[in-house]
Amino acid sequence: MSRETYQDNTINIQNVSAYYNNHPALDNITLSFRRGEFAVILGPNGSGKTTLLKILCGLCKFQKGSVKVLGQTPSSYNFLLRRKIAHVAQVESIDPKLPITVRESVATGRAGTSGLGRPLKKSDWKLVDTTIEWIGISHLADKPIGHLSGGERQKTSIARALVQQAPILLLDEPTASIDPNAQKDILDLLEHKMDLHSFTTLYVTHEISMIPNRCDRIVMLQNGKVWADGKPDELINEEKLKELYGGNGFCCSGKFSFHHTHH
Ligand SMILES: Nc1ncnc2c1ncn2[C@@H]1O[C@H](COP(=O)(O)OP(=O)(O)OP(=O)(O)O)[C@@H](O)[C@H]1O
Ligand SMILES: [Mg+2]
Numbered sequence: 001m002s003r004e005t006y007q008d009n010t011i012n013i014q015n016v017s018a019y020y021n022n023h024p025a026l027d028n029i030t031l032s033f034r035r036g037e038f039a040v041i042l043g044p045n046g047s048g049k050t051t052l053l054k055i056l057c058g059l060c061k062f063q064k065g066s067v068k069v070l071g072q073t074p075s076s077y078n079f080l081l082r083r084k085i086a087h088v089a090q091v092e093s094i095d096p097k098l099p100i101t102v103r104e105s106v107a108t109g110r111a112g113t114s115g116l117g118r119p120l121k122k123s124d125w126k127l128v129d130t131t132i133e134w135i136g137i138s139h140l141a142d143k144p145i146g147h148l149s150g151g152e153r154q155k156t157s158i159a160r161a162l163v164q165q166a167p168i169l170l171l172d173e174p175t176a177s178i179d180p181n182a183q184k185d186i187l188d189l190l191e192h193k194m195d196l197h198s199f200t201t202l203y204v205t206h207e208i209s210m211i212p213n214r215c216d217r218i219v220m221l222q223n224g225k226v227w228a229d230g231k232p233d234e235l236i237n238e239e240k241l242k243e244l245y246g247g248n249g250f251c252c253s254g255k256f257s258f259h260h261t262h263h
Contacts, residue, residue, distance in 0.1 A: 016065035043221035083112035086161035
């Protein structure tokens with residue numbers, strides 16, 4: 001079955017190349033994602049994962065090919081489309097000096113829905129507070145965002161993305177600084193939310209042992225190309241991962257408690 005035959009316009013990337021100073025970050029990529037799909041994107045540093053996610057939300061330009069998200073071409077000016085995409089960036093650009101609290105920062109995730117500058121409804125604040133609780137940062141709700149640790153800041157970003165309730169969720173190593181227990185809780189929450197809302201999720205990670213059960217597809221990037229694309233059972237094994245990340249020193253022993261095979 002070809003991935004391009006999906007009768008679905010959630011995400012369609014056709015022959016896309018993106019360059020930074022003549023160096024291709026993405027090199028002729030063709031990929032489609034169905035509504036409700038939970039795809040994990042793997043690949044070594046510099047393979048193009050962040051560039052791919054940024055292109056999808058209009059934060060990065062591409063020079064060749066075509067990109068459609070929900071039938072539209074992403075661009076930094078396409079606000080209507082951007083509201084439908086929740087993005088947790090690898091490096092958050094939010095200014096830590098902004099005089100806002102964690103709760104207020106999470107609430108900005110609702111701004112696209114209720115309208116920027118308009119007061120949020122009671123139901124919006126309720127969603128903000130339950131999400132903050134689920135993510136495990138209630139105790140930080142009134143803290144200024146500039147006073148957070150790296151992991152706390154990441155949790156705030158995830159909460160903000162979740163309250164957006166967007167049909168597309170792009171997560172760029174969202175739990176990289178979060179401790180293992182909290183990571184597991186957040187991934188469980190994510191799966192639960194996906195079951196409820198069936199949004200499409202692209203999840204970039206280097207934490208192979210933490211890939212959630214709900215993940216139904218693995219896309220492996222290498223040097224800006226799609227190197228492999230398939231089911232987790234086919235691709236999450238020592239041999240493939242060694243090949244993907246290269247190097248003989250890659251140690252996998254006991255690391256892959258990939259849940260799929262155990263359920
Ligand atoms: N702003 C930029 N200017 C110039 N080159 C860039 C820029 N951003 C990324 N690149 C280059 O593009 C390529 C892809 O980078 P990208 O950030 O997409 O990789 P990645 O797969 O997300 O890596 P990582 O796992 O380290 O986050 C790399 O070679 C990188 O050096
Ligand atoms: Mg990256």
